[in-house]
Amino acid sequence: AAATALALGGGLLLAAWRWLRGAAQAAGAGAGASMRGKTVIITGANSGLGRAAAAELLRMRARVIMGCRDRARAERAAREIRAELGEQGEAEGEGGELVVRELDLASLRSVRAFCHRVLQEEPRLDVLINNAGIFQCPYMKTEDGFEMQFGVNHLGHFLLTNLLLGLLKNSAPSRIVVVSSKLYKYGEINFEDLNSEISYNKSFCYSRSKLANILFARELARRLEGTGVTVNSLHPGIVRTNLGRYVNIPLLAKPLFNLVSWAFFKTPLEGAQTSIYLASSPDVEGVSGKYFGDCKEEELLPKAMDDLVARKLWDISEVMVGLLK
Numbered sequence: 424a425a426a427t428a429l430a431l432g433g434g435l436l437l438a439a440w441r442w443l444r445g446a447a448q449a450a451g452a453g454a455g456a457s458m459r460g461k462t463v464i465i466t467g468a469n470s471g472l473g474r475a476a477a478a479e480l481l482r483m484r485a486r487v488i489m490g491c492r493d494r495a496r497a498e499r500a501a502r503e504i505r506a507e508l509g510e511q512g513e514a515e516g517e518g519g520e521l522v523v524r525e526l527d528l529a530s531l532r533s534v535r536a537f538c539h540r541v542l543q544e545e546p547r548l549d550v551l552i553n554n555a556g557i558f559q560c561p562y563m564k565t566e567d568g569f570e571m572q573f574g575v576n577h578l579g580h581f582l583l584t585n586l587l588l589g590l591l592k593n594s595a596p597s598r599i600v601v602v603s604s605k606l607y608k609y610g611e612i613n614f615e616d617l618n619s620e621i622s623y624n625k626s627f628c629y630s631r632s633k634l635a636n637i638l639f640a641r642e643l644a645r646r647l648e649g650t651g652v653t654v655n656s657l658h659p660g661i662v663r664t665n666l667g668r669y670v671n672i673p674l675l676a677k678p679l680f681n682l683v684s685w686a687f688f689k690t691p692l693e694g695a696q697t698s699i700y701l702a703s704s705p706d707v708e709g710v711s712g713k714y715f716g717d718c719k720e721e722e723l724l725p726k727a728m729d730d731l732v733a734r735k736l737w738d739i740s741e742v743m744v745g746l747l748k
Contacts, residue, residue, distance in 0.1 A: 456703045458485035459521065462548050462594075464541070466490045466526060466580065467503060467555025469500040472602065474660055475695035476552060476702070477521065478504045480723075483703060484519040488527035489584075490555075497523045528555055528579030529565040531744055538586035547594040550702045552637070554602045559625040569743070570619040576632035581639060582744040588652075595651025596708065599643065600701045603636040605658045605716070608724055610634035612732055614739065624724060626678070634727060635736060637714060642733040644712030651709035655701050659694040660716065681748060694698040 455611045463480050467473040468489035477487050481504060484636050491497035524540065527533035541548070556576045565574035584599060591597045610630030615621070621629055640656040647654060700718040701707055726732070741747040 424491070425495070441460040449599045456483055456532075456705070457581070457721075458483040458549075458695045459548065460575060462486045462488065462545055463550040463552065464488045464490055464548060465552045465554055466511070466528065466583070466632060467492075469497040470494065470700065471691050473552075473554040474500055474504070475691040476554065476698045478508065479695065479699050480523055480702065482508055482643045485550075486520045486522065488524055488541070489520045490524055492525070492527040492529075492555075494523060494525045496497065497525075500680045512605055520578055525669050526583075526695070527566075527572065528583070531567050531579070534579055534582050535567075535586065539743075541587065545590065548587060548590045548597065549594055550598045550600065551584060551591065552600045552602070552698055552702060553584065554600075554698065555580075556602070556632075559629050559655075561625065562619070562623045570617075570628060571629045572625070573617060573619070573635065576629075577635040578740060578744055579640065581744070583638045584639075585741075585744075585746060586644065588647075591652050597652050598642070598702060599652065599654040601636050601640040601654065601656040602698060603656045603658055603714075604630075604633040604642075604662045605660075606630045607634040607637055607727060611726070612736055617739065617743075636722065637693075637727045638729070638733040638736050639740070640714075641712055641728065641730070642737045647711070649717055653707070653709065655711060655713050655715060656709065657701060659697060672718075678699050 446551075457479055462487045462494060463479050464479075465473050468487070469475040469491045477500075479487055481487050489497050489501060491500075501523050504521060504578050524537055525533065525538040557572055560571055563571040563580075565571055567574070569578055580601070591599065607630055610627065610633060612631060612634060636658045644654040685697075696720050697715050701715060704718075713720050714727070715721060738747075
């Protein structure tokens with residue numbers, strides 16, 4: 424009986440702590456901000472962090488373009504978001520707009536087609552959130568023959584951003600938000616084997632792609648100085664999303680893992696707060712080339728601030744995605 428009472432009491436305390444943390448984190452990033460009249464593109468917006476950011480920015484009355492690989496899932500997510508915000512939108516008057524567009528970052532052809540449509544249809548682009556990603560998958564290649572994690576997490580977004588830069592500049596002040604990860608700390612940029620054809624470690628390759636995200640954002644911020652377009656990267660923390668679908672957890676360990684993740688991992692809305700903050704807050708107007716976590720600027724390891732590596736990675740990426748021959 425005593426053990427049961429202790430477990431019950433601990434569970435209640437844990438639940439209370441979890442609720443208080445969630446309420447505090449989910450209250451702040453976009454509080455009071457309005458995105459009326461602004462257009463935002465979010466990659467991977469049908470689930471997880473991207474879906475949460477899309478819902479919040481829609482609530483702030485932005486025109487949100489969901490760039491997603493699976494159009495059917497994206498349409499379903501869009502319907503759910505509209506239903507969730509329906510009553511609130513009616514109470515507050517005219518809201519934003521949610522638009523679904525097909526975008527497969529594992530296909531440079533799809534990236535180009537997506538950007539062509541955006542440039543044809545959209546008169547402005549105020550925010551680009553490079554959010555989509557793939558995590559620790561078995562060795563696979565993209566349509567263009569790139570290792571999947573490097574191809575999707577870095578190269579797909581690299582091409583996407585470059586093709587949309589003209590529209591972002593014409594819409595300035597505008598913002599680019601790059602979702603990275605704290606796991607960048609375990610990555611290295613090996614220019615001799617960027618495509619992992621000599622060796623492949625799924626954890627290392629994910630970390631390398633996230634380090635590449637930060638180096639890309641840093642070099643892009645340097646190139647965009649004076650244009651009115653800002654670029655910042657972030658880590659969302661440990662979040663309960665489907666990003667870990669390739670991670671195998673033993674059946675017997677799943678109940679414990681589910682309890683731990685419920686208690687200590689962020690919800691998608693909590694994890695999306697820094698993306699929302701960098702996309703909408705006046706506090707970071709004009710701030711560029713920085714790295715954020717929990718809506719605060721954080722320090723980077725020296726390897727993530729190596730400008731020579733960042734420029735070399737940029738030059739090689741231009742060739743890999745066909746921007747330069």
